[in-house]
Amino acid sequence: MKIAVCVKQVPEGTKRIDPATMRLDRSGEGALNPYDANAVEEALRVRESSAEGEVVLVSLGPASALDAIRKALAMGADRSVLVSDDAAAGSDLVATSYVLAAALEREGADLILFGQQAADSDGAVLWAAVADRLRLPLISQLADLAVEGGSVRGKRQTEFGYDVIEAPLPAVVAVSDAINEPRYPSLKGIMSAKKKPQETLTLAELGVDPSHAGEAGSRTTVLALGAPPPRGESRTIEDDGGAAGEIVAYLEEKRLL
Amino acid sequence: MTTLVYLEHHDGELLKGALGVLGKAASLGEAHGVVLGSGIAGLAEEAGRFGATKVYVVDDPALEAPLPQPRVDAVAGLVQAQGVETVLFANSVLAADIAAALAARLDAGLNWQLADLVVEGDGLVGKQAALGDSVMVDVGWTRTPRLALFRTAAFDPVETGGQADVEPVSVSFEGFSVAARLVEHLQEEASGPSIEEAEIIVAGGRGLGGPENFTVIEELAAALGGAVAATRAVVDAGWYPYSTQVGQTGKTVSPKLYVACGISGAIQHKVGMQGSGVIVAINKDRNAPIFEFCDLGVVGDLHSVVPKLTELVKARRGG
Numbered sequence: 212m213k214i215a216v217c218v219k220q221v222p223e224g225t226k227r228i229d230p231a232t233m234r235l236d237r238s239g240e241g242a243l244n245p246y247d248a249n250a251v252e253e254a255l256r257v258r259e260s261s262a263e264g265e266v267v268l269v270s271l272g273p274a275s276a277l278d279a280i281r282k283a284l285a286m287g288a289d290r291s292v293l294v295s296d297d298a299a300a301g302s303d304l305v306a307t308s309y310v311l312a313a314a315l316e317r318e319g320a321d322l323i324l325f326g327q328q329a330a331d332s333d334g335a336v337l338w339a340a341v342a343d344r345l346r347l348p349l350i351s352q353l354a355d356l357a358v359e360g361g362s363v364r365g366k367r368q369t370e371f372g373y374d375v376i377e378a379p380l381p382a383v384v385a386v387s388d389a390i391n392e393p394r395y396p397s398l399k400g401i402m403s404a405k406k407k408p409q410e411t412l413t414l415a416e417l418g419v420d421p422s423h424a425g426e427a428g429s430r431t432t433v434l435a436l437g438a439p440p441p442r443g444e445s446r447t448i449e450d451d452g453g454a455a456g457e458i459v460a461y462l463e464e465k466r467l468l
Numbered sequence: 469m470t471t472l473v474y475l476e477h478h479d480g481e482l483l484k485g486a487l488g489v490l491g492k493a494a495s496l497g498e499a500h501g502v503v504l505g506s507g508i509a510g511l512a513e514e515a516g517r518f519g520a521t522k523v524y525v526v527d528d529p530a531l532e533a534p535l536p537q538p539r540v541d542a543v544a545g546l547v548q549a550q551g552v553e554t555v556l557f558a559n560s561v562l563a564a565d566i567a568a569a570l571a572a573r574l575d576a577g578l579n580w581q582l583a584d585l586v587v588e589g590d591g592l593v594g595k596q597a598a599l600g601d602s603v604m605v606d607v608g609w610t611r612t613p614r615l616a617l618f619r620t621a622a623f624d625p626v627e628t629g630g631q632a633d634v635e636p637v638s639v640s641f642e643g644f645s646v647a648a649r650l651v652e653h654l655q656e657e658a659s660g661p662s663i664e665e666a667e668i669i670v671a672g673g674r675g676l677g678g679p680e681n682f683t684v685i686e687e688l689a690a691a692l693g694g695a696v697a698a699t700r701a702v703v704d705a706g707w708y709p710y711s712t713q714v715g716q717t718g719k720t721v722s723p724k725l726y727v728a729c730g731i732s733g734a735i736q737h738k739v740g741m742q743g744s745g746v747i748v749a750i751n752k753d754r755n756a757p758i759f760e761f762c763d764l765g766v767v768g769d770l771h772s773v774v775p776k777l778t779e780l781v782k783a784r785r786g787g
Contacts (some may be wrong), residue, residue: 213543226599268568300669308572327717333581333598334619336568340534348647352561365652368710369561370664371478371653371721374534378648388717389710430577434593436608447759450768455776458748461764467668467725467748468692468783 214254215320216288216462217311217341218247220279221331222271233300233433243279246326248393251283251458253386254324255394257358265289269314271299271307277409284404285396291407292318297415306428312421313419314412315345322363325385327352335385342383350376351385353403361418469497469587471554474543474565475515475523477503478534482511484665485558487518488623493556494519496587500552501632504542505615506532509570518625523632526639533650542639544573553612554592556585556778559620574709578610580617580621583743590707592616620664620720621743663712668694669723671714671741675730675751679707684774685729691781701735709763729770733741733758750774 219456223240251268258264267284268274268291280291302310315323323345328335342349353365355374364377378384396404414421422428441459448457462468471493475486482503488749493499501520503511505527512523526542543566547555555570557563559580571578582597582606594607594616629665641646646666661670667762670689672682698708714721726744732755733749741747742761749762750770759765766773 228599228603228605230778304571304578305575308568312572329618331599333685333716335562336571336578337582339565339568340572343540343572346644347643348644348649349565349569351536351565364512366654370662370711372711373535373654375651375654376535376648377651377685397688401692415751420718425476430571430575431579431608432577432608432610433605434608445759445761445763445765447754447762447765450766450773452772454750454766454773455769455780458766458773458777459780461596461748462725462746465725467746 212258212261213318214257214264214266214318214322214323214324215249215269215315215318216247216250216254216266216283216302216324217279217337218268218270218283219329220270220276221245221455226331228436230436231435232301232432236272240380241275243282244326244330246328246330246388247283248286248326249388249390250326250386250448251286251288252322252391252393253356255287256391257322257356261358267292267318267320269311269318270294271302271310273300274411277411282396282403284407284409285400286394287400289407289408289447293409293411294414294417295411296424298414298421301426301429303429303431304334304336304340305399305430306424308337308344309339309423309428310414310417312341312344313417315341317417321380322358323381323383326385327385327387329443337384338383348378348381348382350378353386354383354389355382357384357391368421469554470552471496471498471556472500472502472546472552473520473557474557474563475501475503475511476558476560477508477511482514483558483560484625485560485618485621487625488621489520489558489618490515491626492585492623494626496551496585496669497694500524502526502543502546504531504539512632512634515632517627519628520632521630522635524635525638526637528639530641530646534562535648536562536569536640537645537648539566540559540573541568541641541645543570543704544641546637547574554614554616557615557617558622559617561607562721564617567615568746570688571615574613576613578613578615578617579607579609580610582616582618583622585616604655621722663695663697663714663721664719666695667719667723668692668725669697669721669744670694670727670729671697671699671731672708672729673731674701675732676702676707682708684771684778688727688774688778688781691778692725693786694723694725699731724762728762731758732756733761736741762773767780
């Protein structure tokens with residue numbers, strides 16, 4: 212059982228868009244996207260429940276993304292593949308999914324896992340694009356997961372309750388952050404992470420033409436930055452026993468009652 | 469300008485969010501819709517009343533379960549056959565997967581978390597709420613087709629009373645698209661209206677003190693004719709079901725009135741409800757962040773304020 216987990220490094224702390232490049236400022240400290248930790252945890256659980264298996268991390272990002280990848284290795288993943296190339300910077304969904312799909316094709320995993328969203332772009336869509344490129348079945352928003360007899364089954368959380376869905380392997384699966392509580396890396400895990408195989412590939416080494424990556428391969432663009440519209444006047448009162456009456460008066464004034 | 473709107477439905481009804489996007493599309497030019505499912509006659513006419521001039525219908529057993537991949541085949545086929553330049557989606561678990569897979573299939577740009585879409589020159593510009601809503605970004609597409617995913621409840625539906633031409637379409641599905649299957653649907657117990665469709669929401673947070681205290685929230689919601697929502701903290705604690713969770717990992721809502729009870733207003737929660745029309749907050753901690761973005765804040769004990777409020781609303785409604 213070979214499991215690939217797609218992980219991403221996201222900026223730590225307050226995020227900002229650099230007005231000069233119109234891209235997310237990735238110059239500061241980076242961290243493993245917290246939602247990806249759920250996917251790594253789930254991969255480790257699947258590996259532990261099967262006789263043998265391998266968990267490989269696949270990522271696209273700057274060379275500094277290795278810091279985030281090492282955290283996932285410290286959790287227990289076996290090795291990593293980072294695609295890092297200046298020509299891939301600024302990739303949108305179309306370009307990112309193209310490059311990741313190429314890296315995943317090279318691995319040929321039985322199960323490809325994603326976390327439920329990226330904490331920086333708020334994107335929650337990449338897996339579907341990757342599944343389409345790999346021509347594999349897709350299940351997203353899984354709140355639990357079981358691998359059995361060549362298929363994966365789980366409970367998908369939707370606006371209308373839960374759908375139990377099953378798909379044959381190989382498959383692409385995105386897990387929700389309700390699926391598990393990610394383990395903390397042990398000291399031993401942290402020490403051994405450094406020695407685990409960590410491959411870094413350029414686009415050329417991956418066999419991806421640069422026209423498919425970065426801005427050249429992207430189909431969306433950021434045009435301008437603005438500020439969110441400010442809210443109107445706000446009022447705060449202390450409850451002296453009459454606050455409920457004041458709320459009713461306010462709601463009537465706003466024609467909400 | 470002609471745009472195609474993906475019309476999601478559930479339990480025999482088109483979703484309000486999709487109808488809202490349809491209204492937006494109609495305001496930009498000609499709006500066409502696409503309805504996919506099994507045994508869905510009637511929904512297309514419904515779309516006509518909300519602004520669609522033409523509705524493509526794919527009625528196929530392969531589209532019975534709410535799974536994204538066969539829908540990608542259907543929409544991709546339609547875009548290619550009709551030369552569609554723009555496809556709009558109201559965000560949902562299902563629609564996000566369809567839109568993203570379609571982006572890969574059609575080599576088409578997808579912008580998400582859009583609050584609005586405007587015509588500029590001969591192109592379109594999306595207004596994207598980015599980085600946890602801390603910044604609004606103008607986003608564009610470098611070519612067609614363009615794909616756009618609107619945030620939940622970005623627009624209210626507009627009933628025009630029009631009629632749509634209904635055009636049945638047949639689709640052939642990719643093998644991998646029909647490989648996943650729905651085993652069963654587990655309906656979650658939901659009392660009252662869904663929070664994404666509700667015009668009034670009463671929400672409870674950790675300040676309630678325990679799951680048993682949600683009754684005061686439910687009673688106020690019932691008196692106001694609204695729905696009950698919860699924060700991630702109380703859902704994680706098992707006090708209330710996930711389907712009611714508002715926030716970054718839950719739902720984004722924009723009711724006319726949002727009453728936040730015992731909710732501190734962490735950014736995680738804020739991004740899910742700050743689009744509400746009027747926000748009333750009741751919290752005993754005067755330093756809670758929610759007081760920075762509510763319209764009316766009450767520093768006080770919710771266990772005393774909320775039941776009194778319920779009684780007053782009942783009296784007002786009854787009289």
